[in-house]
Amino acid sequence: MWEVYARRKFEEPLAHVGTVAADDPHLATVYARTIFNEFTWVEMVLYPRPSSVTAIKT
């Protein structure tokens, strides 16, 4: 699972836009770009969920 972040303007922060399921970064890139194509993004980045660090857990 990959967390997808994107922004529409360089002066805006990256915002979480959703997730995609893929085995590797290549397919994750294709899926993210085709699923979250509602805007003309200036930047989109993907993070593998297993690399996340839990700061708070309730």
Added chain:
Amino acid sequence: MTEAAATDVALADLVAALADNKCFLGRRYAEWCTAAPTLESAVAAAAMAQDEIGHARSFYPLLRDLAGASPETEAETRTAWTNVPFLNVSFRGWTDFVAANFLFDTSVSILLEAATASSFSPLAQRACRILEEEPLHWLHGEGWTRRLADKGQGVRDALIASFGQVGAQSLEWFACSSTDLVSRDVLSRDPEELRSAFRGRVNPVLDAAQLPLI
């Protein structure tokens, strides 16, 4: 037939081949918009179908300019299709989709790369524009090739069968280039050079996945 007239015919045939193959590739991709193995790949199939049909739509007006307006130069009324045979029927399974995506789509891109500096500027303009969208198609085809090659012998066998058929027709399709088109700088590579470039692109992926080379 004069040399110039022969070139015009070869050029019209080339544009027709590009238009028809893009059109049918888009149609076959579209059939998997609701049938792909995952939701993500279904959306990708829909996006690639839209891309391919859009590319086809850019070539038919060019065909009309070259061959003259007739029902045969309109996508809606055309009957003398020149696409590769495997696109005449629906894909038998997802491995056929991946073979078309990874091999045939790439072969069309290899040919378009040979047209980016074409002496026929309308073709060069379209080639440059289309090639901006194709890297995403390559990523999808390459990713699924590696993924399926690692999914057990049954899947590998199906993949090898699909790649065998599509690979052979992709190599054969490069015959739409010709010495005449190359000598007039319409294309920068003849069929053998295109085949060599195609093998150089796809075979490293096939080799890494321990699949038969093209």
